[in-house]
Amino acid sequence: MASDTSASHDETATGAHNRRGPFRSGDRVQLTDERRRMNTITLEEGGEFHTHRGVLVHDDLIGQPEGTVITNSVGVQYQALRPLLKDFVLSMPRGAAVVYPKDAGQIITMADIFPGARVIEAGVGSGALSISLLRAIGDTGHLRSFERREEFAEIAQGNVETMFGGPHPAWNLTLGDLAEQLGEYEAPGTVDRAVLDMLAPWECVSAVATALVPGGVVICYVATVTQLSRVAEALRADGRFTEPESFETMVRGWHVEGLAVRPDHRMVAHTGFLISARRLADGSGRLAPKRRASKTEFTEEDMNAWTPMALGERNVSDRKLRRAARDARKLADRAAYQGHDADPSGD
Template sequence: MNSETPGQTAATAPHGADNRRGPLRPGERVQLTDEKGRHSTITLTEGGAFHTHRGFLPHDTIIGKPEGTIVTNTTGQQYQVLRPLLSDFVLSMPRGAAVVYPKDAGQIVTMADIYPGARVVEAGVGSGALSISLLRAVGDYGSLHSFERREEFADIARGNVETFFGGPHPAWNITLGDFQEEVVRTEEPGSVDRVVLDMLAPWECTDAVATVLAPGGVWISYVATVTQLSRTAEAIRADGRFTEPDGWESMVRGWHLEGLAVRPDHRMVAHTGFLLTARRLAEGATGLVAKRRASKTNFSEEDLNAWTPAAVGEREVSAHKLRRAARDASSKVQRGALENAEKYNADQDGTPETP
């Protein structure tokens, strides 16, 4: 079945788009929703089955069906079958570090004005959640250069990105090492359109960011605490090569919708992190000084010595957990590739496609 849109061919369709269309295939991840609204995400395999205490559901009853199909397991339990949205995938994928939540990723893409074809650098890959959103935004002909200090995190992110897009993304490149050192070595001065930092101490990167960011380019930082937000803002002001920084946070509250019982949910996604943006000024220009400034902008020696992962509440992830998450992410890529290869070989041999 041809799942391309009119005017597109397999060679010109955006990377990963074909995986979002057409009947459900072996190697794909799908989301099952039961009658109580509970979600389960599985990878389809020929001959496989989804087991619960309420029976099992053969994968073959799903493979070849369109999205939105309702299927029934061996005990009569019904499930709604859909491909996971990006927000669903991010919250269920293997992880070694905390992910950037969809509400923050959406804000980053919009407020940093990430556009198709943009040249973006990112520091702090984590588990690859934000990288997926950035790759979708820059498209096949843009560029996302990600910097990560820990190889285990890079392996997990690579597996998750390849699972989501169905293989390596042509716009993505990962470099292991310290952002401040590597970005000025790998990127030409003034050649980057956007800088996205998700790291412990972004204020240490003002010079590196100012070096590679083009005039008018956007720098956006994601930080967890008020003290990080304050120190980053003051470092940007002190540098003088950026516009006045702008900081905010977003909160998402769902609503209960049932008949006339329409009210806010009792639980919500509240604080996850702060976002701070600034733009690069032209070379030689000096940022305008705000008329109102904080009365105290200096940090004590005690403040400067407090910036450790433990001090800001960042939990250490064990090496064992990281290796396990990396293997899990990699196995999903390999499983999907194997299923796709078998299907391709069957098509080449003229084997009729499973209805």
């Protein structure tokens, strides 16, 4: 006979309380009208959502079940749902470009991020990938994220706490360089998985190889073919990894209405490349496929091809970063208040 133990544990998992139940003050809610236009609001007692097509009173939604269809002051109808992870990631405050959901999903699967895993991450950005990693490893796992820029770390921390309703017990955010500081925090041969989302992941290959357990996985997210090539050669040159595998993911939606079935006119095409390899046992050599010799040295011109300016990356102003950090913290504080209010223990 099945027991109710799993259900009770489920309720205590970090972030579970704000993904279930009726709408509460502090909830993020996605409103979609009949024309499929979406707006995301944060519910507040006494709050109102104004558009040129009328007013929707927040109190009319608070206490209602998710999936409610509600009518505003002039008869416009909205369906109300909590944003899914993919919706939250694409609408949350950001200081850096986020890892798209299609790539985050591939990272979780291809790197085999499992419950309870010990994971290291370099390049937190706005926290999108950190959220996916924390969901995969659960409360019993361990994620240590390294971020060089303090402003990005603040934004990421706010977004993570918004998603989970407060700090996540499995997350440690370290301000600094993984290549230089990893050994201070993680002993050799103790890390299960390494995820690198940064401009120059090859700088971290040696440190990651030392930290990974035999059979552990490293996966890197890079934007250009030049970066992809250099990471692959760095993994091969290190000698402690299997032959790397590289790929990219493209997602094309379809319009389906009766017999009118066709691909959407727009699609999410190239966002980045993923390259992964596994840690070999000490003393074991890589089984390299036989191939014709090719150019592996990188010239100064090659190196300049992956600088932020060459990649088209815009400099984010300090003012925008401060605003994003404030917005992320405000949302996190609301989520934490909502979680405390929903806690049956009242602690």
